[in-house]
Amino acid sequence: MELALSLGDNTKKQFSFLEMNSKINNPSASSTSTSDKDLGFCMGLDVAFGGHKSLSSSSSPSVEDEKKKPVPRAKLSDGIRVSSPVDPPLQLQLHFPNWLPENSPQGGRTLSGAAMVAEEEEEEEEAVPSMSVSPPDSVTSSFQLDFGIKSYGYERRSNKRDIDDEVERSASRASNEDNDEENGSTRKKLRLSKDQSAFLEDSFKEHSTLNPKQKIALAKQLNLRPRQVEVWFQNRRARTKLKQTEVDCEYLKRCCESLTEENRRLQKEVKELRTLKTSTPFYMQLPATTLTMCPSCERVATSAAQPATSAAHNLGLSTSSLIPVKPRPAKQVS
DNA sequence: TGTTTTCTTTCAGTTACATCA
DNA sequence: GTTGATGTAACTGAAAGAAAA
Incomplete structure (x- = not known):
């Protein structure tokens, strides 16, 4: 069984960055609304949770794709622009995002491809003021702080993750100039x-x-690296799923306890009814030919079961096998 | 057109670090 | 000051899907 998670309206396509940014600029506006309790979790069963790419439409052109092939890609994602067949191969100057040190030795490096497109898109968009929310003495992320990027010796050097890492290492080297x-x-x-x-x-x-x-x-707004934003979302999804799993487990646990209790009660009732049945005379166990109604609870039972159920009522036992009907005067019904 | 290869993205699991009691 | 618990940023490898070859 898979668990479902609803996190609001997924049909919305765009971030309202400007609105959020205004919230950032006005700290009193938000920070209490970000706890998990406000996320509007919804729980359901038998609906797939997430799944690979189920929530993402990102089949956008990659840096390497565009490096290798300046020809257009067939599909676009969410407004990412790729070069059209008449576009010349891209060879653009890289505008380093503001999470890179200004004195980066990589400055002026030239790249081509989707990264350029993305950067160009960034430049074309209205200038979104970057976020500078960390206090000057904060230990929080800013690329001016030290970056100890461990050298993991990647085998492949072709995917986007590696490119991000390479950029980060470059930035780290630059940062290390100020941090011995x-x-x-x-x-x-x-x-x-x-x-x-x-x-x-x-x-x-x-x-x-x-x-x-x-x-x-x-990333640009928050003065973070794109990789950091990506990782944060990955971890956030994992936390959400974990939390939802805990909720679901609690729910299923309660269901199980309830059913166990119900089963115990029914077993007890069956046992009592069997005891009563074996203790009643044979003639009272004849097959029912009429329906009778219990005067106390106004439930209908077959005449064969009636003596036993009446006895059960007299004993104060529940009789779930009885059929509830609308109230009527106690009398025989044919 | 079908198959294979390449690449990207996401997830699950894990590690490492920061913080707090 | 030390230590263990906890939270989380960051990393790794695998799987799935899309696009290209």
Whole structure:
């Protein structure tokens, strides 16, 4: 059995970044509305939870795809623009997002492909003010803080994750110029600020998954790396699922207890009825030819069962096998 | 048109670090 | 100051799907 989770209206397609940003700029507006209790969890059974790509429409062009093939891709996602057949191969100047140090040695690096497209899209969009929510002395994420990106020695160097890592390592090297204690052998854990977390929570309420464009835009607004936003959403989905699983387990546990109790009660009743049946004379066990109604509870029973059920009533026992009918004067019915 | 390859995205599981009692 | 528990950012490998070859 799979569990369902509803996190609001998935039909909405766009983040309301500006609105959320205004919330960020006005801290008194939100931060209490981001707890899980406000997420509007809904529980259901027999409905698939998530699933691969079930919530995502992201089949967008990747950096490598566009690097390798400047020809257009067949499908687009959520407004991601790719070059048309008449577009020349892209060879654009990379505009580093503001989560990179300004003095990055990578500045001016030239790339082509979807990353460029994405960056261009970013530039084309209205200038969304980037978020600077961390206090100056905060230990939270800002690319100016130390980045201890562990060198994991990836085998493949072609997927997007690796590219992100490469960018991060580049940034880390740049950052290390100002931070001598970083030796690259340990990974530093950066904690997001409350505002950043609240902003991400708001985003998560709208979409539990992000397409690349949304991810980049969100990262830009929060002064985070896209990879951080991606990881945050992954972990957030995992937490949501875990929490929902706990709720479902509690519900099923209660159901099980209730059914166990009901079963126990019915077993007891059957046992009592059998005891009564064996103790009644044979002539009272003849097959029913008429229906009789119990005067006390106004339920109808067959005449064969009636003596036993009446006795059961007299004993104060429940008789779930009786058929409830609308109230009538106690009399025989043919 | 069908098959294989390549790549991306997501998830489940895990690790590592920060924080708190 | 130390230690264990807890929360969570970050990482890894596998699976699934889409697009290209």
